[in-house]
Amino acid sequence: xxxxxxxxxxxxxxxxxxxxxxxxxxxxxxxxxxxxxxxxxxxxxxxxxxxxxxxxxxxxxxxxxxxxxxxxxxxxxxxxxxxxxxxxxxxxxxxxxxxxxxxxxxxxxxxxxxxxxxxxxxxxxxxxxxxxxxxxxxxxxxxxxxxxxxxxxxxxxxxxxxxxxxxxxxxxxxxxxxxx
Amino acid sequence: xxxxxxxxxxxxxxxxxxxxxxxxxxxxxxxxxxxxxxxxxxxxxxxxxxxxxxxxxxxxxxxxxxxxxxxxxxxxxxxxxxxxxxxxxxxxxxxxxxxxxxxxxxxxxxxxxx
Numbered sequence: 001x002x003x004x005x006x007x008x009x010x011x012x013x014x015x016x017x018x019x020x021x022x023x024x025x026x027x028x029x030x031x032x033x034x035x036x037x038x039x040x041x042x043x044x045x046x047x048x049x050x051x052x053x054x055x056x057x058x059x060x061x062x063x064x065x066x067x068x069x070x071x072x073x074x075x076x077x078x079x080x081x082x083x084x085x086x087x088x089x090x091x092x093x094x095x096x097x098x099x100x101x102x103x104x105x106x107x108x109x110x111x112x113x114x115x116x117x118x119x120x121x122x123x124x125x126x127x128x129x130x131x132x133x134x135x136x137x138x139x140x141x142x143x144x145x146x147x148x149x150x151x152x153x154x155x156x157x158x159x160x161x162x163x164x165x166x167x168x169x170x171x172x173x174x175x176x177x178x179x180x
Numbered sequence: 181x182x183x184x185x186x187x188x189x190x191x192x193x194x195x196x197x198x199x200x201x202x203x204x205x206x207x208x209x210x211x212x213x214x215x216x217x218x219x220x221x222x223x224x225x226x227x228x229x230x231x232x233x234x235x236x237x238x239x240x241x242x243x244x245x246x247x248x249x250x251x252x253x254x255x256x257x258x259x260x261x262x263x264x265x266x267x268x269x270x271x272x273x274x275x276x277x278x279x280x281x282x283x284x285x286x287x288x289x290x291x292x293x294x
Contacts, residue, residue: 013249015242022238034231044234051241058250121227140193140221141228165192172191172216175223 003068011059018058022051025069029076031141036080036133037126046083050076070148077134077152084130124174128167135160136167187213193221 001020009017029050033043053075054061054068061071125133131153138144138152139160149160186200190213196204204210251257 011249015245015249018245019238019242022241026233026237030233031228031231035227040234044237047237048241048244052244055245055250121223140224161192165188168191168193168217168220172220175220176216 004063007058007061007063007068010055018055021054021068025072026051028069028142029072032073032134032137033076033080035122035125035137035141036084037122038080038083042083046076046079049079053079066151067148069142070144070151073138073142073144074152080134081130120175124171127174128170132163132167132170135163136171139164140168183207183210186210190214190217193217 003021003024006017006021006024010021026047029047030043033046034040038046050072054072061068125137128136135149135153138149139146144152146157146160150157153160153163183203186196186203186207187210189196189200190204190210204214
């Protein structure tokens with residue numbers, strides 16, 4: 001069952017089809033928003049709003065223009081940009097509650113190391129300009145093709161390539177400054 | 181093979197050609213760059229894998245959905261297209277009639293008799 005089929009089923013009134021869409025894309029959306037540096041509660045709020053908007057405007061989604069995931073990430077990116085622009089500025093290093101325990105390792109030391117690494121990465125990421133950060137995450141974490149990222153960001157493929165390159169370079173430089 | 185090219189490819193996260201791989205094996209500077217990017221990629225993988233979806237998230241989404249099926253936006257609704265097509269046809273017909281009548285009924289401004 002591809003996304004297009006599930007969208008058609010949802011539009012025909014089968015709500016459970018939308019549930020499958022949520023289950024299929026929720027992980028990617030949480031990873032994207034989580035690594036953008038929002039606290040877990042805000043990540044959940046933004047992810048929920050992205051899915052609700054997607055549902056409300058599902059009939060306007062044009063299969064011919066791109067993938068559902070690209071459209072969903074565009075919605076999420078816009079929501080994240082609005083959230084980051086708020087005066088209270090809830091963007092911060094993600095708290096430990098977002099970090100799950102490493103596989104089969106309830107060991108507090110391993111957990112602390114994972115948390116530290118995560119916090120370090122998020123801190124370095126949050127120092128990047130938004131356009132660079134989201135291009136990098138969509139490519140590195142979600143594995144979206146360059147053309148899809150260009151669609152999400154509303155720019156040329158060449159610009160996306162350059163953003164990813166600059167983001168990786170800056171992140172590496174920032175991470176090398178801090179002791180691991 | 182130039183170091184700049186190899187390091188740029190590594191920084192872009194693109195796969196290295198066999199020639200570039202061979203270069204990395206013998207060039208200390210490129211090896212260091214490749215190693216640090218590899219470390220960065222590992223961090224990303226670990227950080228992404230550590231982010232979990234909260235329990236029952238999909239259920240909360242489903243509970244928050246409006247009861248009715250999603251409707252197309254105003255401009256995408258079929259009846260809007262029909263209304264606008266009819267309006268456009270009506271305006272076109274009106275203008276055509278006006279043009280025809282202008283030739284059939286002589287205008288006083290051009291010396292015709294009312």
